[in-house]
Amino acid sequence: MSDPSLSTLRNRTFDELAVGDHARIERTLGIRDIQLFAAVSGDVNPQHLDPDYAAHTPFHGIIAHGMWGASLISAVLGTQLPGPGTIYLSQSLNFRAPVRVGDRVTVEVRVTDLEKAQQRVRLACICTLPDGTVAIEGEALVQAPEEPVERIRTTLPDIHIREPAENGLRTLLAHVRTLDAIRVAVVHPCDEISLKAALDAHHEGLIEPVLVAPRARLEQAAQSLGATLDGLDIRDVPHSHAAADQAVALVRAGEVEALMKGSLHTDELMAAVVRRDGLRTKRRVSHCYLMQTPQYPRPFIITDAAINIAPTLDQKADIIRNAIDLAHAIGVSDPRVAILAAVETVSAAMPATLDAAALCKMADRGQISGGRLDGPLAFDNAISQAAARIKGIHSDVAGQADILVAPDLESGNMLAKQLMYLGDAASAGLVLGARVPIVLTSRADTYESRIASCALALLLAHHYRSAPP
Structure with a gap:
């Protein structure tokens, strides 16, 4: 039987409240949340929307609008504690740390004082990140509802920003x-x-x-x-x-x-x-997809998804060199190269992790130059800073990769096609490593x-x- 609390909103009147009562929600920040908030508020500060600009700010990347987190506090007050019928009177906020794409934010409100004469409620409000860092804290003053309310939760339209x-x-x-x-x-x-x-x-x-x-x-x-x-x-x-x-x-x-x-x-x-x-x-020929998806703040390269079926260590080194050349050509002077595997630890049972570790050491020795390499990295750690932090990965590459190096053609091809057909990714493809670039068009390619x-x-x-x- 389904939980009726998931489909029904119920409030708590002033008389039902006690100091210490609390409620919370969790929300993972996606790039579309930032875009939607910008569209509704009109706040198009490039710190939130322009990856190139944001990379050179003190935050070194895109962050959420501060008031996005504050709006989640309002959501808890208006839907859970006290809930429907609550009147917002005032709100203080202190912004302690940025919220980044991929961060799962926990938003909690807790009753700290009840003013019976005017049926006012004071609540401590806090937004925390997965590692316990406080992103936002403050205090809300609301007027609690006088009458109990029970309503079916409104179904919101499915909004997509593409x-x-x-x-x-x-x-x-x-x-x-x-x-x-x-x-x-x-x-x-x-x-x-x-x-x-x-x-x-x-x-x-x-x-x-x-x-x-x-x-x-x-x-x-x-x-x-x-x-x-x-x-x-x-x-x-x-x-x-x-x-x-x-x-x-x-x-x-x-x-x-x-x-x-x-x-x-x-x-x-x-x-x-x-x-x-x-x-x-002198290079091995390889294929690169340049891709852009609404869920990631910058264009990125996937390689090799079309030419090399099961590349050796030396062939992977050339695949990376070719991808770095392409990154330089499109204006990325110091690309971050994530060498993908199923896990982020080196295991003798998984050859892809051994290759990744060796490739990184080759870069340390100057055998691969022009970019920053890290690996092995699982896909989530390569593209999500939040996932990398949870795993304790401290790296210039993790969470902000410009180049994703697949362990073999099958995984690279499936990753690229999934992003195209399920992730609304735009793509362009080239073969590199020959004397000239080669455009490989497909019958399924769009204009x-x-x-x-x-x-x-x-x-x-x-x-x-x-x-x-």
Whole structure:
């Protein structure tokens, strides 16, 4: 049988109250709580909403509005003690510590004095963090209800604040708007989806496409789209395998600065890229997703979710180096790299934890540079400062990772897809470690994802002009 107290609000009249009576609620702060509070209050202080600004404040990150915690005190007074019918008269507040995204706040009120003549009640109010730190404390003075009230709890609407994918895309496009378009070999774009992706990126001023494919099939796809190929550079080849070979040759000849996958299979393109006379560098080729989700205050990279199935320690080192290069290209000068595992402790029974520890030591010895590494870290400790504090993890990386390094392709791919389909994450994807960036488009990609991937390739190609891989 369900607990009726969960669906019913009951108050306590003045005569039912005694000194020492108390009530409390718990609430975990999410980024959407901050956004909703800002939307309702109009308080758009960047300390609460702008990760870049907040990172350089004394709090070193986004924190909740102080009055968000105070509003929880009001919620306890109005729904539990004394409850419905309570009239707020005054409230004092002292803000002792910030509340951060992921913190679970306990809010408690306790009766300290009863003024019978006017049926007024004084209550001590306190908001505490999981480690016992007091975030807010103060005192409330209320007038208690005279009559008992019992009401069905109002069902609130399910409110979602979703950062439209095009907003993140606009930010990225604005960032690259001053850069010249790059010539990109689009490899075998012989279906409507892949051809449209190339034409859209061309329309946005990101790429000058060189279409490498059988001309007849290109024209058929263009006709189906109702598009024209007039004025575009087309390299006629007999089939997809030849298209991959020709695209690689164009890179080696210096005619293009990036590749973009069309309707051929990824393995077919990558085989041409990684062969000895292809586009190999001293690095292992790997894939990076650049992602942004409403629940995390900054864009972040997931790697490797598409190329390396079960990478070795040396291959993981290259995967991290590639991701750090991408972070530098997008303006993150000292990225925080979280090496993921199922746990945050090193165990001989879990090879991923051993690799993580070794990678961190390699960074200590200067074998991996350009970022700060920590691991092994479980996913919650990598992205939640509250979870890290509860586990006693003290780290520059934990809770604020810029790069998430998966132990293998399966876990990385599942993590990325879960964030896309269940976490409203916007994404862009690139292959790194070759002589040029490679855009791997998918039939399931959105318009925003395809354009963002091309914008990312544009950034990286310009970065490679001064710092080639």
